[in-house]
Amino acid sequence: MELGLFLAVLGAGLAAGFAGAGSAIGVGIAGRSAAGVVTQEPSMFSKVLILQLLPGTQGIYGLLIGFIVLSQVGILGGEIPSLSKGLIYFAACMPMAIGGFLSGISQGQCSSSAIGLVAKRPDQFGKAMIFPAMVETYAILALLISILSIFGIPASI
Amino acid sequence: MSKVQMKRVFICGLNSERQEALDLLQRAGVVEITSGDLDQDGLKTVDAGAERAEAVQKSSQAEQALSILDEFAPEEIGLLESLEGTKEIGLASYDERSGHIDEYMSKAAELIRLQKQIAEHRSAIPKCQTRLETLSAWKDLDIPLDFSGTDKTKVFIGSIGQEADAAAVYSLIQEQTETEEPVDLDVTSFSKDKMLSSFMAVCHAEDAETVENALRRINFVKAPSSTLIPSEEAETVKKEITQHEEEIQKLVEEVKTYAPERDNIRLAADYYNLQADKYAVLSKLPQSENAFFVSGYTPAAYADALSEKFEKLNAVVEISDPGEDEEIPVALKNGFFSGPMETVVESYSLPNKFEIDPSKIIACFYYILFGLMLSDAGYGLILTIGCGYVLLKVKNLKPSMEKMMKLMFFSGISTTFWGFMFGSFFGDAVNVIATTFFNRPDIAFRPLWFNSMDEPIRLLSFAFLIGIIHLFTGMFIKLYQLIKAGQIKDAIYDVVFWLMFVGGAIIYLLSMQMIVDMLSLKFMLSPAVGKVGGIIAILGCIGVVLTGGRDSKNPIIRLLLGLYGAYGITSWLSDILSYSRLLALGLATGCIAQVFNKLGTMLGNGPVGAIFFIIIFVFGNALNLAINVLGAYVHTNRLQFVEFFGKFYEGGGKQFEPFTENTKYYSVKEEI
Numbered sequence: 001m002e003l004g005l006f007l008a009v010l011g012a013g014l015a016a017g018f019a020g021a022g023s024a025i026g027v028g029i030a031g032r033s034a035a036g037v038v039t040q041e042p043s044m045f046s047k048v049l050i051l052q053l054l055p056g057t058q059g060i061y062g063l064l065i066g067f068i069v070l071s072q073v074g075i076l077g078g079e080i081p082s083l084s085k086g087l088i089y090f091a092a093c094m095p096m097a098i099g100g101f102l103s104g105i106s107q108g109q110c111s112s113s114a115i116g117l118v119a120k121r122p123d124q125f126g127k128a129m130i131f132p133a134m135v136e137t138y139a140i141l142a143l144l145i146s147i148l149s150i151f152g153i154p155a156s157i
Numbered sequence: 158m159s160k161v162q163m164k165r166v167f168i169c170g171l172n173s174e175r176q177e178a179l180d181l182l183q184r185a186g187v188v189e190i191t192s193g194d195l196d197q198d199g200l201k202t203v204d205a206g207a208e209r210a211e212a213v214q215k216s217s218q219a220e221q222a223l224s225i226l227d228e229f230a231p232e233e234i235g236l237l238e239s240l241e242g243t244k245e246i247g248l249a250s251y252d253e254r255s256g257h258i259d260e261y262m263s264k265a266a267e268l269i270r271l272q273k274q275i276a277e278h279r280s281a282i283p284k285c286q287t288r289l290e291t292l293s294a295w296k297d298l299d300i301p302l303d304f305s306g307t308d309k310t311k312v313f314i315g316s317i318g319q320e321a322d323a324a325a326v327y328s329l330i331q332e333q334t335e336t337e338e339p340v341d342l343d344v345t346s347f348s349k350d351k352m353l354s355s356f357m358a359v360c361h362a363e364d365a366e367t368v369e370n371a372l373r374r375i376n377f378v379k380a381p382s383s384t385l386i387p388s389e390e391a392e393t394v395k396k397e398i399t400q401h402e403e404e405i406q407k408l409v410e411e412v413k414t415y416a417p418e419r420d421n422i423r424l425a426a427d428y429y430n431l432q433a434d435k436y437a438v439l440s441k442l443p444q445s446e447n448a449f450f451v452s453g454y455t456p457a458a459y460a461d462a463l464s465e466k467f468e469k470l471n472a473v474v475e476i477s478d479p480g481e482d483e484e485i486p487v488a489l490k491n492g493f494f495s496g497p498m499e500t501v502v503e504s505y506s507l508p509n510k511f512e513i514d515p516s517k518i519i520a521c522f523y524y525i526l527f528g529l530m531l532s533d534a535g536y537g538l539i540l541t542i543g544c545g546y547v548l549l550k551v552k553n554l555k556p557s558m559e560k561m562m563k564l565m566f567f568s569g570i571s572t573t574f575w576g577f578m579f580g581s582f583f584g585d586a587v588n589v590i591a592t593t594f595f596n597r598p599d600i601a602f603r604p605l606w607f608n609s610m611d612e613p614i615r616l617l618s619f620a621f622l623i624g625i626i627h628l629f630t631g632m633f634i635k636l637y638q639l640i641k642a643g644q645i646k647d648a649i650y651d652v653v654f655w656l657m658f659v660g661g662a663i664i665y666l667l668s669m670q671m672i673v674d675m676l677s678l679k680f681m682l683s684p685a686v687g688k689v690g691g692i693i694a695i696l697g698c699i700g701v702v703l704t705g706g707r708d709s710k711n712p713i714i715r716l717l718l719g720l721y722g723a724y725g726i727t728s729w730l731s732d733i734l735s736y737s738r739l740l741a742l743g744l745a746t747g748c749i750a751q752v753f754n755k756l757g758t759m760l761g762n763g764p765v766g767a768i769f770f771i772i773i774f775v776f777g778n779a780l781n782l783a784i785n786v787l788g789a790y791v792h793t794n795r796l797q798f799v800e801f802f803g804k805f806y807e808g809g810g811k812q813f814e815p816f817t818e819n820t821k822y823y824s825v826k827e828e829i
Contacts, residue, residue: 053784053787054791056784057784060784063752064745064748064752067748067752071755124504125504126500126501126504126505126794127504129791129794130791130799133791133795134795136791137738140737140738140741140742140792141741144738144740144741147613148613148617151613
């Protein structure tokens, strides 16, 4: 019985944990570049801060998935799932965990370069923002599949 | 559409009026000056580089003085005032004040001098402190440090680099002496730690050499020389530090008395900036002995006023239409609603000369997409009221800030609208508060349309619908542009066939049971309509295959290129799927708000629980708002730039950069 709950919580934990780790690494990479730019040009702070924050969304998406699962499996509400339902919850969390982790890191690297771009050409901020946003698309797609899966788990299993 | 129509302008004036003419051009700020045509006989440019460098230097001096004032006498400004742009100042008042410019500059020089003095005093203090530290080792010594002995005795004052008390030092020295008998020696220790032991050794004058050699072997270092007794000297050094501090205090007070000059020094900084720009332009102007020539572009709307003004200066102004092959600078002009879009278009690229200004068209979509991604009535109201308040309160906002505020204002209205549609007000705050604190679970913020949390697939279908409308609009603009340019064939091949292909395919798909089930649509097209759609799609596809490779002469390559062109349908698929981010980001906003609301209720409904709830609610929603406004802004831009612009827009226009007042603090207005 509890194995189902365990699997669901494990999935929630991995979604929040991995996506969060990906974001942490990404924001960290971008933050180093941002700090470098600000030493030279303190007035660029707000612009590079926005670019640094872009890889931070994966962590939030992961938190979101984790929270939705916890609120459905009896931790924060809902009922304790059966084993098979727990397995489905676990599987539903995986897109977010994997997609969030890898895209977070990659977006961080991209943000880092975008920060370099803005440092040299502050007027190109709009374009600089688009490059990291391209990477984020795939985190959003992962989030979408995770959300649709979790919301779509039939009650009868 | 709302690209500003440009005219070529040519001005010829007398050198005697040159200064006034440049001032006029700069204040009017409506002419972009192009490098003059030097081919004509007897024309040359005058290099004003040196004058320019001097003006730049003066302006940076004034800026330095301002930063000194900011350091010691910071100006108190409110949050709203910090958003303000340059202050407008009348021409008369500017002329009057610029007469005193030397006076202002001397004030600035005075400030820089004071700051230098402060810096000197500041750097002296650490030196004194190091001296004090050294002296503290000798504080019990009652003779001067460089005391070397009397007639009969020799005194060594100093330290060795190890831990040793008086007895240990005594034996160390005795070990190192070359004599067999121990020398008569008296050692007094003053301080010791692991690294350093300070002491005084006294011996007979005749043993001086022996002791000195012994001391050298244990790496004895003489104390810093000083004719004063250490404790007395410490007192003087302390006094010196106080003196420096008092001096700094006095100088800072003096700097503060210059605070009222801040506005004047700002004027001086601007004045020299304007001068520098004028000299830069002057270096570009072709001149003859008595006349100067300006050529450039100006918006057609200002052309008449410009000639009128210059005729007063006895100058000749010629306005003409720019030639076909010229690269005309582009400026955009839009109204209140679509004006904020100019920044969005500019940050992508300005339209080239064949393209229309897309600001108006993207405006509607921009606000709708932004609203769908944020989709919360509470957040929307915060944005609308916040930005509306700033727009009303602060009259002369920085132009870029004003556009941003307007953008957020309209986006906020749209966000509020979608929030009502999908029943989200700070997430599920209404229901959570009613349930937890008033025990009324029946009260909730009901959606006007449907709850996106309960029916995500329905929202997904809606997102795709918005996406298809958005992309088709892009195609229709391309159609319009091609027809306007007279390329009817291209219009049919590149746009009409594609619209048939994609549109027909969508109709056909909507008549399939599987697709309708997947998107949980409430309607299904009849098989007959689906069949028609399918036929249109096939016709369109054939058209694309046959014409996609029309640039090539070889029929086989043409067919292959056509087939490859038809493969472009996959990019349509991914473009449409890309709008699923509307759902994902919309749900993310609502879910995160719910997370915080739920966290807030954890301590129950007592007074402590209520306070806890308020703290978590305010903090959590502020965080959520910040993150999701950023997300919605970035991803709305992306949908516009990548998906929408990809269908019809190239850009590459050159920005209109008029010779104007590029100032930081004041702007002198001369209406034209």
